[in-house]
Amino acid sequence: MFAKSTPNLSSSSIPCIFLSFTLLSILSLSFFFVANYPKPTCELSQLNTSPQSSIKVFVADLPRSFNYDLLNQYWAATSPDYRLPVDPDHQIHHDRLKFPPFPENPLIKQYSAEYWIFVDLETPENVRGNSFAKRVLRLEEADVVFVPFFATLSAEMELGKERSSFRKKSVENEDYKRQKEVVEIVKKSEAWRRSGGRDHVFVLTDPVAMWHVRAEIAPAILLVVDFGGWYRLDSKSSNGSSSEMIQHTQVSLLKDVIVPYTHLLPRLHLSENKKRHNFLYFKGAKHRHRGGLVREKLWDLLVNEPGVVMEEGFPNATGREQSIKGMRSSEFCLHPAGDTPTSCRLFDAIQSLCIPVIVSDTIELPFEGMVDYSEFSVFVAVDDALRPNWVLGHLRSFSQKQRDNFRHKMAEIQSIFVYDNGHPGGIGSIPPDGAVNHIWKKVHQKVPMIKEAIVRDRRKTPGVSIPLRCHCT
Template structure:
């Protein structure tokens, strides 16, 4: 009997076959993995911006709702406490971040872009070269805004085709040719007209909109009417070629007036930030406000001058006659270079109208912590849409000047401490001063914020929407 014994299949053979199959699968998987990797790389190259934007937005969104958010009241109380204890460093009041600021718009402003025309020096920088006062006097907002825009590339564009607005930098308040040292505006209309001829002859942007997306500064008594006397300003009116443009002007009233019959933004008069800082630095660390009501400036004993016009509508004369020599009123008709030190010592700073309703005293008082008492019927204060003026100032009707003492005594007995506390908030101070380069929340920042709400005038935007 034969016995057939079947040998088992060798493991080696199995291993070889299995190894071969495994290798084939591995090579196949590698090729498939490479293809997928290549597809991923191509996809990422094309869409990485969207992917990064999605995750960044998701992070910011979740951070907002899950982060520890201090309550506004706690933050404001803390800020005021810090200001009270930092008397040795008074400059902080002008530069610290404030809890009451709105979220930053500096880099976006709804995506707004501004093109700054590069005009020949005869329209701007030559005037500064001729006189240092050009960049530092109360009408110098035209210089400060121009310089701030040149230094800010979050809004400025070097490509005019990308611009929503076009800034025309003409300095018309720097001609100090008059005997009294005040600027002469007699050349203003011809100088700006020449600048418009220049830009319209070299660019197509003015002609396509008749200047409706172009921005000018008119930092004078009656804005783009370019005259210091109201009757003459009204008679001359705004030049026809500027009536379609946007005017940044210190003049503003809450009633119909020929000198604001153009799209405009009311801006603060210019007060040099460095002069404010010097006054603060020189003040005693624990200085006391020992002047109750303060005013220094022109006050006519006889209000009717040689031209037959009444300066300040007689308001300043009424103040002088009623309160001159009174113990609690510090009134002075003469100039004094260190008058900001007097503001730092004062509780109330009177801001009556002059020829025009506005005054640099408004800014100086507010940033130096003295309660501005605005005496100018119908005045429209700068950035009134965003700056809460009723919380940091008083308004007294011109006819009520005779009751001024009683009005101030009533405020002293009721809500003076609240107004003074509000005045210490850095955001209020910052909104009234121009910085170069621009700072978040300063005067130029608020101007850009106001312009961003006028983007319906942008030719570029209207073209995009119509396509």
């Protein structure tokens, strides 16, 4: 008797068929729900992921004597000092204006960030559409508090009168008196009491600005060109020799913002660029102090090399044309440290499309994170720079195509370092891609950390001190 025939299925085939059916069912249901699920009302990129379009700024109530009246004093001065005007026409045209211009004197102009930031805030709101900073009149709405003290102009005017008394805490030192008055006014305000000054913004572009009160304003956001003016000598260093140390309890990349010097030379557009017959160019003082000692050594190594131009001087009225010609006709522009790690020379080079050669181990640069300097600059360690023939050999390793790429990158970011908005007295709309807006964007990045620090301060019990820890590099 024959057995009934059965389908030729192995025992492992049944689970496979069942699994396939199950997967097919799940996929069908998935497509059904996706097709019938209500569509979102906005894209993912719109869901609170876009950056804030402005920073809200409250301006501290300081008398005009700490800003525009200082400019009026400057234009009315008759001192023959090289920092102060001697042209009588200046007195006629500028000393009584509501919004006087900032001096063109290169020694002072290079530090004019304080002026351009304030005039933007002083511009009527209906023409400030391009500004990242929104001025608010109620303290409780503000992200930060701007202190409108022209600290650099104050310092430079005092230096112009009597250099020997500048660092003295005396009644003859007008700058010292202004510093103390500003701190006294600001610290008595409700704004300072609510935050301990952490949300206040001071512009200290000159290395000696607010020299006598730095410890008192240390909690604030300081806008500085670098940290070179915050050095001290440590007499207890090894072998009894002095070493430079930054006072990290006062300045820090965590809370402060590096801003550019104001460039002194006009912008060269890429379409205007011509063949450059010099290889390396430098114009400046040969003898400097502290970290700038490298400059004299570099000078001696390079001054007699073919294709290298080393000139003493500063781009003042007599040297400006020489500087323009030198930078625009050279492939590379040397930028060694001076009394401080950086100077306006770097930004003159960028405006001249001359590839910066930065020789400094401690330099800090403005707008890093927004700008990648390695795309258009050459960085050289001090030890390498002082090796005979090393610098020129390194620079010659860059092909002409690489140099042209550097210049194209510079052309793309030149406007980022421009303060001047082209309006008389600075009152008017600013360029959206200029220096002032980039400064406020960098300050805005600090706001969450500031708010966190303020909240932490408030929870501290009475008598508990907060360590000043700013080690951040």
